[in-house]
Structure formats: structure tokens, C-alpha cells
Amino acid sequence: MVFGRSEPGEPPLVTTKILIAGGFGVGKTTMVGSISEIRPLRTEEPLTDRGVGVDDVSGVERKSTTTVAMDFGRITLTDRLVLYLFGTPGQERFWFMWDELALGALGAVVIADTRRLTDSFPSIDYFERRGTPFVVAVNCFDGAERHRAEDIAIALDLDPGVPVLLCDVRQRESSKEVLISLVEHVLSWSETEPGPAGAAAPAG
């Protein structure tokens, strides 16, 4: 038993989660789907901090809530350990959701497309600022020019030690390798970093 908080007589279950981030259409859903069962999740937030008519409650004509639907996947690793993968909403205006997703997450995978590397900057910035360990998985699309991982690390201005992997997220084995690399990175990262992962880093 790891956390020792379960009811007596019931099998202890541990849940953990990994975030799959990256730009729009980069392959987040594909990766979640290649390694787990995909299911849709809907959530919503009030728009009160967005300057959208906070006093206007006249009904549905004026939106006071924004809705996001995204994917998550479940992977049952052992009979007592379940891993959830969450694809992060790809647009900046949905970052309210990221904080909740990142809370307590084991780490993150940032999927990058070499044809649109800049799309992965916001995700990388977010996890760096938050102190969430992450790896960069370069999705090698058909027709995408191959680059060396070292060059991509330089182009993305990554901190030393952040793993960069070339992968094909359509392939289950490739997605597995990416996740394993992430958790191995987390293992080594947790030995060197003083603070707990998931703790609130200074917000930017």
C-alpha cells in the first residue's frame, strides 16, 4: 500500500495523471488514443474574469460560460494503479483548465511538430514556469523533415536535461516509449529538484 488512506478491506487504488500538451492538431488525441481508451470530457468555466458582460445574466443569448471538450484516456497499469492521460486544450484562452489538469500531475509530454515549432512554445513555457517535469516528443509526420533531437532542443531553447524524443504518436510502441522516457525523467528530476512537483510555481 502506497498512500495508506484506503478503507480497510478494500483494495488500495492509486490514480495518477500525465498531461499531453502541444499545439492545435499536433497529435494529442492521436497519442492518447494510441495507448489508451479515449473518452470525451466536457467542462466549463464562468467568463467573469474575461470582461464579458459580468452583469448580464439575461439568459443564453449572451454567453457567461465557456465550454471546453477534450479527451482523456485511461490506462490500467496494475490492479491497483491507474494512469490517466489528459490532452490539454490547445488554445491559450483555455488555460484556466491547465491549472487544474497540472495539479498533482506526474509530468507532461509536449508534442511538437517541426513544421510549426513555435506552436509548442506556450506549453513549454507553462510547464517550465510551473515546475512540472516534461519531455518534448517530436511527432514525425509523414513528409516532415527529419531533424536531430539536439537541434530541436536548441531551437526550442530547452533547459539542459529536458529529453527530446523523435516519435510517431500513431504507433502504440512509440507512445509507450515517450511515456516511459517521461517517467524516467521524472525519476531523475525528483532526485535533483528540491521542491515537490505540482506545487504552485510563481505564476507568470
Place this chain on the structure above:
Amino acid sequence: MSPTEGPEPGERPGADGSAWFDDDAGPVVRPYALTGGRTHYDGGDFDLVALIVTRDAADAGEPDRPGPLVPHVTGPPNRWAPDPEHEMILELCRSPLSVVEVASELELPLGVVRVLLGDLLDRSLILVRRPAPVAQFPSERVLKEVIDGIRAL
């Protein structure tokens, strides 16, 4: 109230790596009718991956805290009439299920599901098994178990 403007069944925009936003994600207003307009549960947060378990009927007979009544209920707590969605959650969670999975199964937004879960928790009809405390980083043992588990997939 306008009719649903969400995507047609079988035409899910998420399949290509995108997500559904705003109107594409489906109607929001109507689900909150299920909660009597309540959008938050005041008793605390239900973590996305917290596990919900339906309590045994025997346990549930002795609530540890009665909890507030929902506004439209006038009888004593034991006369609380659950909505069909409450019943569905109790049925689903006979084996432990995470909050996100409950929301996904019920096809309801997370916020709505959290309110419904709050109703059930107030009446001691469910147990919540929280994931590891946020401040506590997963132990090396758990991380290694995750690695072994993924390898074995």
C-alpha cells in the same frame, strides 16, 4: 432555449486531434437545470482523478454528517429524493470510478457532476478516495511501477 447546436453524433471534431470549444462542445445551460442552478459544491473540490465509490447501503444508513438540503426539498434529509442522475452515479460507482469518468459516462460537464457528487457526499452515499496529496510527489516506488506497467502494456 435554442436547440442543441453541438456536433452531430458520429461527427466528432475531436477525432482529428482538435477539441470542442464553446457551442461545439454542446449545451451548457440545460445541464445546470439538473442542479437547480447550482454551479458549485461548497464542501470542497473533487479532484479530476479522485475515485468515487458508492457506499454500502448499510454504511449509508448512518450518515456522518447530514449536510444541507437542496433548496427545493422540504422534507427531512432521509426523504431526499435523488434525481435519476444521482442514481446513475451510485450505480456507476459500485466499483471505484474517477470523477472524470463519471462526467464522461453521464455526458455531463464536470461542474454539474461535481454538484451532483456533492449532494451524494453530503448524504454520505459515496466515499471519495483522493489521489496522492498534491504536495507529496509520487514515490520512487510508484514511478517505477508506472514504468513497469507501461512497458507491460
